[in-house]
Amino acid sequence: MNYDFSVSAPREDTNAEKYALREKLFGTNEVLPVWVADMDIDTPCFVLEAVKKRLEHPVIGYEEVPPSMFLAQIEWMKNNHGAEFALEEMLYSHSVVASMNVAIEAFTQKGDKVIVQTPVYPPFFHSVIEHERELLKNPLKHREDGSYTFDIDDLKSKIDKKTKLLLLCSPHNPVGRVWRREELEEILELCLKHNIVVFSDEIHCDLVYVPNVHIPFASLNQRAREITVTAIGPGKTFNMAGFAISAVAIPNKELRAKFKNVYDRIHFAHGCSLSHAAFEAAYREGKEWLEALQIHLLKNYRMLDEVCKKFGHRIKLTPMEGTYLAWLDCRGLGLCDKELRDFFVHKAGLGLSTGISFGREGSGFMRLNFAVSSAKMAQVIEKLQKALQEHRN
Ligand SMILES: Cc1ncc(COP(=O)(O)O)c(C=O)c1O
Known part of the structure; x- marks a missing residue:
């Protein structure tokens, strides 16, 4: 077509x-x-058509998230990005930023440090400050050719016992980087060494240009899977942010339970029936x-x-x-x-x-x-x- x-x-x-x-x-x-x-x-028309089809049924009551919706996303992540997630690891979210805020509540206490790599999408640092956590700023290194990379030495020098969470933006908004495996592995090693959970915001993961390849942080290796909360959704890719729907993948049971504890307390519920239809169509047909x-x-x-x-x-x-x-x-x-x-x-x-x-x-x-x-x-x-x-x- x-x-x-x-x-x-x-x-x-x-x-x-x-x-x-x-x-x-x-x-x-x-x-x-x-x-x-x-x-x-x-x-895209296939997203709009799916919504129209759903509207042929005259009742829009409370709806569970259909497993087929997450299965479509799991398949997409596997086929396009080599990430393996299972159905029980997936949670619905109306917003990646809201998920990030749940992660801050779930994995840190007041006064703990959260790593943010600036310049970055503003809710990264606002969310940390609003939760009265300490912002550990690890500015990106600006290179000769105008591109950016992580400043690992700066990060090493700043991490301490109070550092509990890293908010990773991958690909990075606004500097347009698609992080290489070696770069992500350096971050991983540090996080493993210091018991730091990684919230990996991968909402831009499909908007990557050849020869660059998006590498989901959780896909680096088994140890990465165990410490990563991945936020993904069709909102950016298919221009459907107004459907307010995304997902969080948390393979580690303990982290998932902690996350769920906050998530249930503030009632994330199951979202909108029309969004479920839109989400599934996007990943199946997009x-x-x-x-x-x-x-x-x-x-x-x-x-x-x-x-x-x-x-x-x-x-x-x-x-x-x-x-x-x-x-x-x-x-x-x-x-x-x-x-x-x-x-x-x-x-x-x-x-x-x-x-x-x-x-x-x-x-x-x-x-x-x-x-x-x-x-x-x-x-x-x-x-x-x-x-x-x-x-x-
Ligand atoms: C990196 C990043 N994360 C999250 C969002 C917003 O996601 P949501 O609307 O699902 O909260 C944006 C939107 O610009 C973004 O660029």
Whole structure:
């Protein structure tokens, strides 16, 4: 089947967060929003069809999570990522961030340290602070070529007896890394040595570009399986975040019991019947659509790269291995963080996420979501080009 990403449905009047919050975030509705991590690309038809089919039954009462739903995800994870999970290891969650918060409650006490590798998706550090745990910041190392890696020496020097949990972002939002096996193994060795549980947020695992390969942390080896809580879901991959559904895989019985204890106490329940149908259809039928999407996203990324290169050192695109979030090194523009945001809003008419919101290390950077239709991408490019042209003159 041919999938067409040339245009997407308008979302302005749909209550879409990306559009509805423009005035609040950017002080104007006159921006093309390329911030929050969902796509301006239509949710695939096979997902929508499954929901329509479910609606043919006139009762939407309480529903158990159907085992077939998790089995579809287990099969997907095995076939596409080489991860082996069993049905009894899977738990429903309405949100990966909520699962992360359960993990913090379940595996740490007030005052314990939780490792976070900045710059990173803001709920990573907000969740730690809000639970009154101590943030152990292990900033990523910024390399010569603009890419990032773990700073293992820094981590070694900071871990102590109070360090109980590591929140891993894999692939990494916003720096676009798909961690290599050797990198993950170094983290694993340290966590094993110090009895640290790993919460591995792998929500972006399907959005990875060849030759990069996503390696689920739990799949590294048996010992990794025993200390890892993996969060995975179809929300990013199939642009269905509005269904609010994901899963947590916890192979270790003891960790699962601890997690379940908190999870049951705050009543995660079983989610929405329509989401169950959408989730299963996505994993059962989504392979071909995803392959077409990846080609489209790469095309968008290359267009962005070309514009940045055209204007020399002003904006440098961080090498991207995964996710649809470009991490723009804007330090060459010579603007402070507020000026940088204003430059994009007022000169380019684009609403990006500020780098500084991902941690202090994000100062001078901006994050641009390039998961848009070809028509929208052409607008993004035109706006950016015009603003950079003006800046040069
Ligand atoms: C790394 C990462 N984790 C989690 C989420 C949000 O997941 P959820 O909506 O399931 O809480 C995002 C969304 O941008 C993300 O980038």
